[in-house]
Amino acid sequence: MSNYPLLNAFLTMLWFFLWVLWFMLLFRVIHDVFSDDGLSGWAKAGWTVFVCILPFLGVLAYLVARGRGMGERSMRRAQAQEQAFRSYVREAAPSGPAAGTSKADELAQLAGLHDHGDITDAEYEAAKAKVLVS
Structure with missing residues (x-):
């Protein structure tokens, strides 16, 4: 029999x-202190x-004094990262006529993806129709 009752385990x-x-x-809290650009070095210290x-006491005081701003700063950082990512993707992988690809090149890429098994038959047909219509 065990000497450790269920309540003690809980x-x-x-x-x-x-x-x-x-x-x-x-x-x-420590991450928020160091990632906040609005705080001076002395305030961070x-x-x-x-x-x-x-x-x-320190964490409680920080949450009372600056708790609301923690979520707002986190949201702004996430939005800035998302915007930077989208900008990078737009610059790194242009598509369509602006990229200098023809319909034949796009169809060849789609066929390669389909043959390799990366896209299903339905996805291939939908993408092919979209390329041929545009």
Whole structure:
């Protein structure tokens, strides 16, 4: 028989989960401090020292003082990365007549994809019809 009751196992898992959650929150706050371009170097140093010396109070104070901006800054960074990615794709892989490809070249590429098994018969026929119509 076991000397570790089910309730103790549950409480151990709960404490472990809270411990992991705490570290995720701590690292999220530290990441936000260093990725915020609006903070000066002294402000970043101050928040970092506060969070490292008094972690619970520091994280709580940071969330109260700057918590709303964390999501907004994260959203702006994600949008900027998405825009940069889309811009890179547009520059790196132009398509259509602007790329200097003819319909025959596009059909040859489609046939190669179809023969290689990268696209299905239905996708091939739909793409072929789109190339021939344009």
